[in-house]
Amino acid sequence: MKYLLRKIMLYGFILWAAITLNFLIPRLMPGDPVTLLMERMEGQISPDAVAALTAAYGISDEPMIVQYIDYMGNILTGDFGRxxxxxxVPVTELALQALPWTLGLVGTTTVLSFLIGTALGVVLAWRRGKVTDYMLPALTFLNAVPYFWMALLLVLVFSVNLGWFPIAGGADRFMVQGFYPEYILSVLYHSLLPAITIILSSFAGSVIGMRNMTVTVLGEDYVTMAEAKGLKPSTILFTYGARNAILPSITGFAMSLGAVVSGSMLTEVIFNYPGIGYILFQAVQSQDFPLMQGLFLLISVCVILANLLADVVYVFLDPRTRVEA
Structure with a gap:
């Protein structure tokens, strides 16, 4: 319990630091959102409108500490500006519109990639030295292929040349959004190629990492003792081998799970998929500081929560974390 309390306090401090940096960085940069908006409108804004926009974006001449207190209050109420x-449109509304798309595509494929990679890595470790080792060069190649290159290649082959999948979008643009069979099927159809891209580009790393770690664990003395005691091979593999070998993989999985909210940005951009990564890319292109600020904070919170979840899982998998020094 003390282990988890220490971790919660640590991540609470990290969250406070992330929020504080998110507050300071835009205020230390030259310019402000209202000036950018006036430049886009080519000066077609009245002085009264400028004052209203200044208030809407929370720009103030108050001391920095007063602005910081107001900012923290807005964060607690979910107000990230416009x-x-x-x-x-408020930043919160845009984030909530894009979040289900990213969680549905990138979140699901990240979990599937981890499960497939972990299971296959354990099997390859148990069958090391056999014909299955010929898979390793192909897995190493897949692990080295960048997301964007894989996405472009699959789009060229399966969308442009063969026409099996749509080139871009999250669903048929002529359909009204809603939970009815035709729209759900359209969403699934549009997400197939991006999902295949993410799984192919990410599961190989899990396979290689899990295989190498399992091979190392299977060479430990306590595994040799288990074999000498005549335990079943499946018991040795999963109870003694995989359970200990998976601990480092959980940390990597937690990091990737936290980064799900940012999406596989390049994949979402290539497929014009309406997720967090695609909106963040548009915000950077448009110098939309309030939207970038809100999305960065959302991503930071998700990474922190994912790491906290990994520490909780560690408590159940590794008895050493439950034993006081």
Missing amino acids: SISYFP
Whole structure:
């Protein structure tokens, strides 16, 4: 319990630091959202509108500590300001619209990639030295292929040349969003190629890492003792081998799970998939500081929560974390 309390306090401090940096960085940069918006409108904004925009974006001449207190209050109420490129839509609304798309595609494929990679890595470790080792060069190649290159190649072959999948979008643009069979099938159809891209580009790393770690664990003395005691091979593999070998993989999985909210940005951009990564790319292109600020904070929170979840899982998998020094 003390282990988890220490971790919660640590991640609480990291969260506070992330929020503070998120507050300071835009205020230390030259310019402000209102000036950018006026430049885009080519000066076609009245002085009264400028004052209203200044208040809407939370720009103030108050001391920095007062602005910081107001900012923390807005964060607690879920108010991240208004977007410049989508003005006057609030940042929170844009994030909530894009979040289900990213969680549905990138979240699901990340979990599937980890499960497939971990299971296959354990099997390859148990069958080391056999014909299955010929898979390792292909897995090493897949692990080295960048997301964007894999996405472009699959789009060229299966969308442009063969026409089996749509080139871009999250669903048929002529359909009304809703939970009805036709729209759900359209969403699944549009997500197949991006999902295949993410799984092919990410599962190989899990396979190689899990195989190497399992091979190392299977060479330990306690595994040799288990074999000498005549335990079943499946018991040795999963109870003694895989359970200990998976611990380092959980940390990597937690990091990738936390980064799900940012999406596989390049994949989402290539497929014009309406997720967090695609909106973040548009915000960077448009210099939409309020939207970038809100999305960065959302990503930071998700990474922290994912790592905290990994530490909780560690408590159940590794008895050493439950034993006081």
